[in-house]
């Protein structure tokens with residue numbers, strides 16, 4: 001099966017081509033305009049998707065050396081995400097499928113992240129625990145077999161990536177915050193400040209990251225921090241201490257879930273999975289319990305259509321091809337709880 005996959009849920013316009021679940025090409029066009037505004041502006045995102053979708057799809061076909069006629073199914077993200085952005089990808093996918101008389105399937109964006117660890121290299125073995133940490137979500141999932149998911153817990157407030165973005169904004173470091181904090185944290189002292197680690201007691205697999213962000217805010221007020229005139233050592237130490245607190249929580253809960261469900265594989269995905277500190281800490285913790293932690297390469301951690309294609313492949317293997325030309329965007333689409 002030659003599949004064209006499309007992702008347009010937020011500020012990345014992306015298309016990928018897969019042949020029988022094997023990635024042939026991926027093109028990701030990031031909309032840089034949002035960094036001027038300190039976050040994604042929905043109206044600007046949907047307008048940019050409208051301009052980008054055709055050239056991005058054409059480039060993905062060209063890179064894979066496929067013609068439009070050789071594509072025999074289309075997969076597209078239908079939620080969660082920004083309604084105006086989702087609708088551009090969905091409309092394109094439906095029109096492409098209808099004009100060619102081929103099926104179109106909707107894929108949940110979070111399930112795309114979840115299966116991104118299967119795109120290449122060392123893959124997780126079923127059953128496994130997935131930690132999906134992005135700008136909009138933080139989830140721990142028990143994946144029993146392909147497309148059999150049990151949501152163990154998620155964030156009660158801010159997502160992990162959102163905390164990175166908000167702390168970066170407080171420090172005057174721009175958007176998105178994750179990559180810059182990751183870089184500065186590597187040069188700072190993670191013990192310089194003691195930020196709170198929420199819900200570390202008991203068996204809860206839920207997360208909370210808003211307290212840590214508020215703690216950073218109070219610290220900056222106390223220090224009379226001026227982003228225009230900043231002390232580089234202080235910024236590095238705050239980044240390192242903040243990142244250490246987030247990582248401690250993510251690692252502790254993921255390892256606890258892996259222990260409880262006796263799995264041997266852990267898959268980490270979503271934008272925050274690109275974090276170098278998290279990758280090192282989780283790999284080491286998994287090793288000490290005889291498990292392996294699998295991370296997609298950073299390009300496949302953040303939003304991309306390759307992950308939508310691989311999730312569609314697993315969905316197809318489990319349920320067959322269920323085409324839906326009435327597909328609509330569902331901005332708050334939950335993860336499917338299938339047994």
Ligand code: KG4
Nearest residue numbers: 134135136161176178271272274275302303
């Ligand atoms: O998965 P993604 O591209 O989009 C969503 O579905 O949200 O994730 C974007 C998030 C942003 O919050 C960004 O700051 C964060 O992932 N991120 C990182 C890193 N790279 C991206 N967070 C921590 N460390 C990184 N290296």
Ligand code: ZN
Nearest residue numbers: 113134302303
């Ligand atoms: Zn995402």
